[in-house]
Amino acid sequence: MWFKHGIISDSKPGFARVIFPADDNMVSDWLPICYPFTMGDQACWIIKVNSLVSCLMDQRCEEGVILGAIYNQEDPVPTEASSTNAIFKFEDGSIISYDKSSHELLADIKGKITAKATGNIKVESSMGDVKAKGLTVHIEAVNITLSGAVMVEGVITAGGLALVAMPSITGSPDGKVTGDINVTGSVKADTDVKVGTISLKTHQHTYASGGGTTSTPI
16 A cells, blocks of 8 residues: 545545546546444544545555645645634634633534534533523423522513513512512503402492582592
């Protein structure tokens, strides 16, 4: 077997054809690409056309294997690479890297991310904060449990009812509010407002004949 450098002329998953400039630009047949594993666990990617590769070939360059692509002046090492990180950089600018000196995993994806699992998904930070940020954040589940203090900055909308922050007001499991409520602005109800058993819509007053002040609501 001979160690040779060549240029990818055609590529597909698992295989590629190689031009060998030192051998009168001979073009190989489809050669297998060397991957970390192929049975059970599998890895696969194509090597882009015009990439410089290293190969192990027979004397006639008829059979062999592509060991992998190598960096050169036309395709230099990524500027994001360093002696402390491992990096995957994609053609669209997306980057996945881990820096062992700062203990930081970075996934900078120029598109969307989809994570699926048939079992549990757990996100946990033992020493830091967990933050989710987006134009909208949608959580869908049969049951949602929040453990710990909950602070809301902004408006809560629940079943068509908009609630704003009410300092010093504590709630209870039966949906009642204990404490005073001060409102700046209008209060609207679609059905009725009651104070004890007295309805704002249907309550009545008695009054003395000849005029005067009415009684308190009945």
